Amino acid sequence: MDHPIQGLMTTAMQHLKQMTDVNTIIGDPIKAADGSVILTVSKVSFGFAAGGSEFGKVESSGRHPFGGGSGGGVSINPVAFLVINGQGVKVLHLDKQTHVIDKIIELAPQAVDKVKEMMEKRKGDEPEFEI
The missing domain is CATH 1.20.5 (Single alpha-helices involved in coiled-coils or other helix-helix interfaces)
Known part of the structure; x- marks a missing residue:
């Protein structure tokens, strides 16, 4: 049987994965009035932590009680814009x-x-x- 901390870690990682996809890094295209297409380019950073503890007292079932937690976070910062028009592609850095x-x-x-x-x-x- 898997340790309870493994379930906590798996759940946190799955939720972090659901929060981001390729459209988070390269944004959806925006069509400007002059016909240019603008895409945002973002930097995505992840943070993740998990921990647990098993206490010394044994339960009547023979198992140690478990206490644990996990968490994660995502930071998304725009770093540039791609501007695509009839003259070519330009990268505008922020x-x-x-x-x-x-x-x-x-x-x-x-x-x-x-x-x-x-x-x-x-x-x-x-x-x-x-x-």
Whole structure:
């Protein structure tokens, strides 16, 4: 027979699972007046705890009395919007720092190309020395 704490944990986990689905992370599409489609992107965090105790006194049935509890919670925070229109797809971040990191990643290949160009130009400008 399963321990009572297992039943508490299973019940709490099932209820947490029912509270969220993929539509919680990527929201339902919203059609704007200009024809754009907007989707919310959210960060979902879960918390879960369970505990129990068996007391020292044995019941008349020979079983220890059990006391326990479990609980959980979900935090949903919007982090960005996806805007889809005739010009393409744009990600609008709500967190400015995330936006900066994305820009750096986006511009990294261009920066590498510029450095390569500068290095090649410099190579041609160097005087040749013979020893």
